[in-house]
Amino acid sequence: MSSIDTATGCDAPEEISKERVHDIFSAIAKKYERFNAISSFGAYRIWLAELVQRSPVTSESRVLDLAGGTGDVSFAIARAKHPAHIQCTDLVSEMLDVARDHYRRGRANDTTIDFEVVDAQNIPYPDNSYDVVTVAYGIRNMPDRKRALFEMLRVLKPGGTLVCLEFSTPPNPVWRSLYGFYLKHLIPFWGGLITGDRKGFVYLSQSIKAFPRQEALARMFEEVGFERVEWTNCTGGIAAVHAARKPRF
Ligand SMILES: C[S@@+](CC[C@H](N)C(=O)[O-])C[C@H]1O[C@@H](n2cnc3c(N)ncnc32)[C@H](O)[C@@H]1O
Structure with a gap:
């Protein structure tokens, strides 16, 4: 079996993680951005800027944002790089409803963004159709x-x-244990306080802990056929931005 329980990293049927993710994000969609800002002490903005900077997007680019949630990545790329088109997708329609609302209020400036419910494990678009694919805090939640x-x-x-922007593992042991404490005890506390759904934030901590380290994630990219895989640690490795290229031939 190639699917796992994303809370533990152990083999498990895909439905377990898929249904849990659906329940969590449909329930917290409207409060998701507030939680992000408070729990990361605003650092998520710096990590997002790193993703945007590492994305080789030009005015001609067609961009696919997977697990796009409430649209943070799509809007940041739209405003900084003005690509030809962005397709912003997510598994959970409630998250995309928030993104659509921001779009209607002009958050993308003049860039055209379309929104669609898509499971990133089964993308309904043709081969060879995007210049850049982005995924932020998404792949950790995918069982396959x-x-x-x-x-x-x-x-x-x-x-x-x-x-790909994702939570990761700080290489420094002192920083790693401080961060481990924050994850285990404070994240469920903050999450419960802000959204009223502590359970979802226990899952967040577990899934970060079970997620592969920077090197292992890079190897996974190479195993499926990506080349030139590299990463940048953010805030001492609490998060990391991986970039990888599809071979030209
Ligand atoms: C932590 S949020 C990140 C949202 C956004 N990328 C951001 O940076 O704020 C994770 C998102 O991944 C989505 N997701 C989880 N599994 C997915 C899958 N298999 N396919 C597409 N989206 C998925 C969830 O619905 C949720 O919106």
Whole structure:
């Protein structure tokens, strides 16, 4: 079996993680952004800026944002790089409803963004159709990560780039244990206080702990066929931005 329980990293049927993710994000959609800002002490903005900077987007680019949630990545890329088109997708329609609302209020400036419910493990778009694929805090929640990565590779044009922002593991042991304490005790507390759903934030802590380290994630990218895989640690490795290229031939 290639699917896992994303809370533990152990083999499990795909439905367990898929249903849990659906329940969590449909319930917290309207409060998601407030939680993000408070729990990361605003650092998520710096990490997002790193993703945007690492994304080789031009005014001609077609961009696919997977697990796009309430649209943070899509709007940041739209405002900074003005690509030809962004397809902002997510598994959970309630998250995309918030994104659509921001779009109607002009958050993308003049860039056209379309929104669609899509499971990143089964992308309904043709081969070789995007210049850049982005995924922020999404792949950790996917029970069949290899399949998701194969799908990302498939829809990228030859020479196109995948940029992935995800929580990671600080290499420094002192920083790692401080962060471990914050994850285990404070994240469920903050999450419960802000959204009223402590359970979802216990899951957040567990899934971060079970997620592969920077090197292992990079290897996974290479195993499905990406090349030139590199990453940048953010805030001492609490998060990392991985970038990888689809071979030209
Ligand atoms: C932590 S949020 C991140 C949202 C957004 N990328 C951001 O940076 O704020 C994780 C998102 O991943 C989505 N997600 C989880 N599993 C998914 C899947 N298999 N396919 C597409 N989206 C998925 C969830 O619905 C949720 O909106």
